[in-house]
Amino acid sequence: ASMVRVSAADPLLPRAAPLGPRRTRLVASFVAIAAVACCGAVVALTLVSSPHRMERVEVQPKSFFKSLQEQTELAALPEDMRSAIDPTVDPCEDYYTYACGAWDSQAKIPDDKTSWLRSWDVPSKRIEDEMFKAVEQDDGILGTYYASCMDTEAINALGNKPVQPWLKMVDDVKDMNSLTSLLADLGQYNNGAFFGWSVTGDSKHPEKRAFYMGPAGTTLPDQSFYTSNDEEMIQHRAKERDVIATLLVNAGVEPAQARKDALNVLALETRTAEVTLRKEDARGASGTRVTREELQKMVPLMPWDEFFSGLGMADVGVKDGPQIVLHDERFFQNLDNIFCNPNPNIAHIDALTATDAWFGSEAAVRYTPSVDTPSDGVFDPEDAAALRSSLRYMLVSTFVPVLPEDDFAEVIQRLFSDLYGTMQRPARWKKCYHATEKAMGSHMSKMYVDKFFPAANRESAEAMLQEIRETFKEDIETVAWMDGDTRRKAKAKLDQMVFEVGYPTKWPKWCNLDSLNKKEFAANYVRTEKCKADKQRRRLHEDVDRREWSSEGSTDVNAYYSQKVNGLFIPAAVLDPPFFDAQYPSARNYGSIGAVLGHEMTHGFDDQGRKFDALGRRHAWWKEPTVLAFEDRAKCIREQYSGYELHGKPVNGKLTLGEDIADLGGLKMAHKAWRKAGENGERTEEEDRMFFLAFAQTWCGVERSKAADQGLLDAHAPRKWRVRGTLSDLPDFAAAYTCPTGSGMNPGKQRCSLW
16 A cells, blocks of 8 residues: 555566564555566566547647746746656646646656656666666675675576475375465575465554464465456466466476366465455454464364464464464365365366366356355375475476576566566566665665665655654544544553654664575575565564664665654655755645655545554544544545546546545645744745645656556556645635636645545
């Protein structure tokens, strides 16, 4: 849940990796199958609305501005802002296209990207270029890891050997006891299957940590890709099937078995999709707390005592031990049935894979609801064989980044191209840079801060945060629908909100990685993954540090709010042009980075963040009448965005609600704070217009047509609606541009207002 989506480097199929902490982030992360070369983990992709297909309001062939004053104001803008504008568009009808039309029309998407965003990808590339050189020249563990990734001669010489010991372990899975033993062993290396887990803050006891469990990831982006028989979805499943089979053959699996494995994987992922919460429902789920005994009753086939002991976390879920929290109770209620019937077509699999014609047929990937073939409740050898198929695929896809590119990454690129339209893999140096960043994010962050981050930028952002916080408190004081007790607690929550700006107040401890070797990329990858798993195990009994950063590093052009600690985390990379520059006019800084900071702060008071108190404890601390008043106003925003469309398909206002609230509240607070900081609290109309232009140009960008529709599966509205929707709800915007009531950007009484 965040503000932009980051372009992926190289496709990698998702695995059942440990669950990340529940948090909101400014950069909209669409969790998709992406192989960041050498990371072996799911990464976020930039998926945004297509400028080539959005409505354009052509008012007249020459500049829309009629007066000399307006044309003079346009000419006085900084060149990079002015050149992005399409002056033939009426800003009162379509402010997004007015602000970004020229930039979008000239932008080119790199062949290895799904999209290209002016304010996010451009600075990311600048940082990538700077840091890659520093990492390449490093004589420590960063340089060692990077060099091992770049040594393609050594990688190609090893071939598929790095994954063979793991595949041998899969062959030994014959029953639930051997399966449990393998899952525990995989957990020692930050890996897993069928379900994911993580150690993160306990939302009921925020000073402690809990053991969170949830469904495993799937290869395709959404449940609908598995449960729809639309021609497009059938084709996506067919591509997944073919890619899996090819990957496994290249990993040394016999072709006949690889075909069976591919169909088994597709069937099991379909079963998972059937019983997993939809995204719009999952974002509001509070989780279900269970004891070890209750988990055993819910999933009786799995010997949970052996699983937790094998992880080295034997006290999880028992009296006085860390609590178990299920992200999706319905999934776990069905997990036994999935184990006992992972592929409803298992009886026909020999026929379906007997020839290439049968294997490649539509019948092999056509969706049939599993209720049509109920589970027999018995875990038999056929079920074990189907689970081994899934385990083989999970392990091979995990190891893809460390295996020869032509045999593995290039194969996955076919699926990535099918889903998102990317044309090629990234250059090797980019893959290795991001692999190093993923493996040792803290080390990379420290290098970036030491070499490239001006300390003054941190001080400016901290000052801006304080101003926005005070403005938010003043706003809460005037909110008529909030009762006095809730108002007092809300202001206290703002007072106790933690700000971590630029880099961690305290750099985290890390493992000893002196054993890394420039000739052993696969082994280096395994060592760093084990380091991450060891860290999770250590954290289980450590008190929560409210200032501890999660996975985002200082090199990430991003920001996020954490509900469980009531904290804002602002990486150094986002405190740089085009978001911030000490030489920029204040209107530009506040309209850009100020709106970002306000967005994250407002997440503490969106439809989910409001449920957590000042210390991050989830409970009902709002009075019921105030809750009802909030929900009534949130309903207006939900219905507003549900009325928008992208390529004829509706935006899911229920899914995007939290981000829409944060966009509107964050921009409003940043604008108020900026105005208040002016001389006598006054700003000129020209300054006002620059503020709103800076906000809108944050979202200039283009994306591939295949990627654009996938953006509707994300928790963020398409870019043009984030601009048009947010600004149309602000009377100050309409006043700044003298937009008449009833125009596209001034709905008058139809406006929504929450904070």
